[in-house]
Amino acid sequence: MDKISLLGKTNSDGSYSMAVRADILVEHCFVNFYNESTGEGYQRSETQRATRGRDIERYIARCAESNTKPALFEMIANALSEKANWEFEPLDEEDELGWLHFNTITGPSLSMIDGGTRLLGIENALRKGIIPASMKFDVRVYLGVSLATEVAYFLLINETQKKVRTDLSLRVVQRLLDEGNLTDEEMDVLKSADKGAEGWRYDAIRITGTLNSDSGSKWFRRVQMPGETARCATLQAYFSSLKNLLNNKTIENALSVAEDRGELKTADGQTTDIHSFLTRVLRDFWEAVALINSDANLEPETNVLWAPIGANTHHIALTSVLATMLSMNDYDFSVSRFASMMSESYTEDYDYWYTKPGTKLDSYPKSKGEATKMTGAANYKRLADALEDQWRSKLHAELGKGVISA
Numbered sequence: 001m002d003k004i005s006l007l008g009k010t011n012s013d014g015s016y017s018m019a020v021r022a023d024i025l026v027e028h029c030f031v032n033f034y035n036e037s038t039g040e041g042y043q044r045s046e047t048q049r050a051t052r053g054r055d056i057e058r059y060i061a062r063c064a065e066s067n068t069k070p071a072l073f074e075m076i077a078n079a080l081s082e083k084a085n086w087e088f089e090p091l092d093e094e095d096e097l098g099w100l101h102f103n104t105i106t107g108p109s110l111s112m113i114d115g116g117t118r119l120l121g122i123e124n125a126l127r128k129g130i131i132p133a134s135m136k137f138d139v140r141v142y143l144g145v146s147l148a149t150e151v152a153y154f155l156l157i158n159e160t161q162k163k164v165r166t167d168l169s170l171r172v173v174q175r176l177l178d179e180g181n182l183t184d185e186e187m188d189v190l191k192s193a194d195k196g197a198e199g200w201r202y203d204a205i206r207i208t209g210t211l212n213s214d215s216g217s218k219w220f221r222r223v224q225m226p227g228e229t230a231r232c233a234t235l236q237a238y239f240s241s242l243k244n245l246l247n248n249k250t251i252e253n254a255l256s257v258a259e260d261r262g263e264l265k266t267a268d269g270q271t272t273d274i275h276s277f278l279t280r281v282l283r284d285f286w287e288a289v290a291l292i293n294s295d296a297n298l299e300p301e302t303n304v305l306w307a308p309i310g311a312n313t314h315h316i317a318l319t320s321v322l323a324t325m326l327s328m329n330d331y332d333f334s335v336s337r338f339a340s341m342m343s344e345s346y347t348e349d350y351d352y353w354y355t356k357p358g359t360k361l362d363s364y365p366k367s368k369g370e371a372t373k374m375t376g377a378a379n380y381k382r383l384a385d386a387l388e389d390q391w392r393s394k395l396h397a398e399l400g401k402g403v404i405s406a
Contacts, residue, residue: 004028006100008141015142016088016100017074023133026123028084029077030108031116032150034168036227042151042172044226049117056121061130072122074138075115076153081144084109088143100141110141113150114157148176148186167236168226171205200246204239207279211286212238218286222300232306241311245278245319254326281333285318288338292348299360304371305353309383313374314347316384321391345390346371346383 008018034041046052056072063070079086084105090098102109112119118137125131142153151169158169176182212223223238224231233241245251255274258264264277272280290297293305300306321341325331346352353371357364374383 003101003103006141007097008100009097010088010095011140015076015140017138017140018100019136020139021133022122022126022131022135022137025110025119025137025139026126028104028108029110029112029119031119032111034172034226036225039175042147042154042169043116044168049120052117053120053124056118057124057128057130060121060125064125064130070137072115072118072137074140075118076113076140076142076157077110077115078113078142078145078150078153080109080111083107086143110139111150113142113153115139146183146186148173148182151176152186167205167234167239170201171209171226171235173202200243201239203246203275203278204242205235206275207242207282208235208239210279211283214283217283218290218297222306232300233308233311237308238311241308241315244316245322248319248323250323250327251319281322284333284335285314285338287335288342289314289347291335291339292343293350293353295350295361296353299358302356302358302364303350303353303369304355305347307355309371309374309380310353312380313371313383313387316380317387317391320384320388321395324392325395341391341394343394345394346387347390 004024006016006018006020006024008016011017031043031045032041033043033045060070079102082105084102086100086102088095088098088100090096092098122131122137126133142150145153151173154169155173208219208223209225211217211219212221212225214220219232219238222232224234226235252274255264255277259274259277262271264272264274266272266276266280289305296303296305304310322333325333342348349369351365352369354365354369355372356368371383374380
């Protein structure tokens, strides 16, 4: 098909709604899956996608058997201008009804923002002859919106409205923010989709990515990024553990004042920002954890200290302690200070965090430690409170002095 014309109507948000033949959908639509090696794409290729696609195929088959129309609701796609020439030809004076024409330049040109699994079910049903090529399905099409805007719409639909995992898309958005090439309009759209550039999750993902990619960090390659095999903690689990820390107003206000004054410093004395400062604090904090519990650090897979339980409880406890220290103008966040603070606490007790034997120690505990039972938000808080009490008893009474650095 050299030229395709779709009859549709305009919507208030600038998109077009139309009924599209199954064969056109299958040929011209695609899902922009994330590619770890190239950093392109933004949607997760879920492990259950094939199963869910078959479920939709079976639903369509049941509808065909009962002579009813499948209710798959409106799918949403973005027409990529670099892959096809698109043009809207109005049929009325108000430009509400018309033909949407397009000529393919190269490959599928409709990026499926919402409806990728439904598309798979339609493709299966069409291939098996369950439905005719002429059967139509409802699609809302945006014309040539940017990748940032497309991701923002994906977040709005899947997090605000449907609540599915969006950690991968948030990571892509953060990369776009870091590159600094977003237009004001794109920033506005992203802010409407979430908390925008100031959202805690964007900072959390940036911090997590830095700790995971820094060879000097104890979390180096211990966070499971999208598409990777299992590691100590998934990206979503780890960045979620930073929520309290990045939402604490005492910490935010104190560090904002210090940043405005140019007082936040790196280890070599260079002025830095809040994000980099907190990343360094967390790096040194976990350096101290590894120092006082070397067995757990040696084999992180044998314990839950290097897992969501350990990350959540330690970050919650650390948040409260940091808030107190900053309110007292105490900025000694060195490895030695953290190690001293956590000594003689649950943190250094390998047995407490133990979950399964490994191969590097001479012997292992006979049973799982108490920390393995501390799952869920309520138990995270309980254990964090205990850790905080233990740490506070070890903190030095006198205030830290000198340069505000990590």
